Amino acid sequence: xxxxxxxxxxxxxxxxxxxxxxxxxxxxxxxxxxxxxxxxxxxxxxxxxxxxxxxxxxxxxxxxxxxxxxxxxxxxxxxxxxxxxxxxxxxxxxxxxxxxxxxxxxxxxxxxxxxxxxxxxxxxxxxxxxxxxxxxxxxxxxxxxxxxxxxxxxxxxxxxxxxxxxxxxxxxxxxxxxxxxxxxxxxxxxxxxxxxxxxxxxxxxxxxxxxxxxxxxxxxxxxxxxxxxxxxxxxxxxxxxxxxxxxxxxxxxxxxxxxxxxxxxxxxxxxxxxxxxxxxxxxxxxxxxxxxxxxxxxxxxxxxxxxxxxxxxxxxxxxxxxxxxxxxxxxxxxxxxxxxxxxxxx
Ligand code: NAP
Ligand code: G4F
Numbered sequence: 001x002x003x004x005x006x007x008x009x010x011x012x013x014x015x016x017x018x019x020x021x022x023x024x025x026x027x028x029x030x031x032x033x034x035x036x037x038x039x040x041x042x043x044x045x046x047x048x049x050x051x052x053x054x055x056x057x058x059x060x061x062x063x064x065x066x067x068x069x070x071x072x073x074x075x076x077x078x079x080x081x082x083x084x085x086x087x088x089x090x091x092x093x094x095x096x097x098x099x100x101x102x103x104x105x106x107x108x109x110x111x112x113x114x115x116x117x118x119x120x121x122x123x124x125x126x127x128x129x130x131x132x133x134x135x136x137x138x139x140x141x142x143x144x145x146x147x148x149x150x151x152x153x154x155x156x157x158x159x160x161x162x163x164x165x166x167x168x169x170x171x172x173x174x175x176x177x178x179x180x181x182x183x184x185x186x187x188x189x190x191x192x193x194x195x196x197x198x199x200x201x202x203x204x205x206x207x208x209x210x211x212x213x214x215x216x217x218x219x220x221x222x223x224x225x226x227x228x229x230x231x232x233x234x235x236x237x238x239x240x241x242x243x244x245x246x247x248x249x250x251x252x253x254x255x256x257x258x259x260x261x262x263x264x265x266x267x268x269x270x271x272x273x274x275x276x277x278x279x280x281x282x283x284x285x286x287x288x289x290x291x292x293x294x295x296x297x298x299x300x301x302x303x304x305x306x307x308x309x310x311x312x313x314x315x316x317x318x319x320x321x322x323x324x325x326x327x328x329x330x331x332x333x334x335x336x337x338x339x340x341x342x343x344x345x346x
Contacts, residue, residue: 005077005123007031007064007112008085012187013128015042016343017083017230022046022056023342024234029077031062031070031086042187045345064108067115074119081237083126084112087157090191091132092215094153095283106156113167113175124237125175127164130157131222131248131289133179140292143179143246150284161244168242176236181222181248181291183229184311186318186346194223194315197259201266202319204273212273215280217256220288222248225306225314227340232302239300248291249304261312265328266320310334318346 004021008014009030018028032040040047040059048055060077062069064086087105088094094101109127116123134141135150149155161177168175188195193214203209224247232247263270296302306314313331320327335346 001025001027002080003027003029003077004081004083005029005031005073005079006083006085008087008128009059010040010042011085011089012042012185012189012226013183013230013233014083014085015046015187016185016227017085017233018043018046018057019344020227020230020234020342025056027056027058029058029060029073029079031064031073032059033063034061064104064111067111070111070115071118074115074121078121079123081124081126082112082116083233084109085128087128088153090189091151091153091286092280092282094151094156098152101152102156102159105153106159109160110163113163113173116173117167117171123174124242125164125173126233126237127160127175127177129161129164129177129179129244130154131179131181131246131291132286133158133161134289135286139252139288139290140250141246141289142292143244143295150286151282154286165244174237174242176239176242177244178233178236179244179246180229181224181246181289183224183226184315185226186315187226188315193255194258197262198312198315198319200273201262201268201316202323202325204268205266205320205325206323210273211275213275213277213280214255214259215277215282216285217259217274218254218287219285220252220254220290222250222252222289222291223258223308223311224249224304225311227343228304228306232296232300235300235302243299245296245300246291246293247296247302247304248289248293249307250291250293251308252288252290253308257308258312261309262316265313265316265330305338306334314346
């Protein structure tokens, strides 16, 4: 039975990955930030009483800003596989908190690498790199596209990315960077644009909200479905040799297209509800992200199945259901027909 350690287990990807690995009979340990309130709602359905001898999910307080506890964790848990997903992951916030973002997202990765090296634990590492690192680089972006980061978040991720390669080459660590394009789900953080839009659609339908304030509607992203992406993280660590991969759908859509699709699916006219708020504009924007996923398809046989229209439907259906409203259900059908037997909750 393999042992995995996940940083960022309370986040969107961490929660799906924990679910996926538990279904594969892994023992899963997760790093959780201490807070004065509970914030484990994404993994509450996976909770197991640690006193139960059959328990396979264990949570540990710790912080990427604290190297001592990270190192202790490696001695204690001795993981076979480490999935490093913890980060200050919000691009807009990184402009307001550049040094904090550099500390947690950039240096936090180095603290983890050092914890592995100093503890001497032999494990494989997955690092959550990001398509945001491509920044101003022309699309489509692949493994060979040079990074041109345009935010403190992206610059911190570039640092983390290269440090992972450095430890791979310098210390022989089995470490892989997954350069993921945007991936979304009903568990996406509420302030990222897709979830902000789908939540607003449900609130407007329920009569609780009239207006949705957004920033740049022209930016284009390659949006995929998060559960598919966590499966690939695992597959990367099962390879015979470590390698970095780009993964995305290969399609690109504007924020405006997402808005149109989400409002339209719920029978609303977005023009009656969406307004610009300058606060959501960024000092520098990444205008166009579109993956070239040909390498991952060739080497790992991976290809995104859930495409833009189904992703929008999955997210809007989930939001309407949570609001106690009738949902068209097309997203649910796309989801049910999918390949996600391990998912216990969308
Ligand atoms: P997310 O939902 O924002 O989750 C981030 C996780 O990091 C949360 O569990 C958060 O804990 C944890 N965290 C934040 N600061 C921490 C600290 N100081 N110490 C320990 N843990 C900390 O992000 P996500 O969408 O799941 O993304 C997972 C990873 O992939 C991130 O590294 C992100 O940057 C990267 N990524 C995401 C995408 C995407 O489209 N989703 C694309 C490319 C790369 P709390 O719950 O306590 O906040
Ligand atoms: O949803 P977003 O905040 O995601 P963004 O900036 O692309 O970053 C996400 O994807 C990255 C991968 O490329 C990850 F590394 C990162 O951790 C995160 O998960 O914004 C998407 C687009 C941007 O162009 C933004 O300017 O939507 C635009 N946008 C327009 N109005 C907005 C809003 N974004 C947000 N968050 N809120 C708005 O009101």
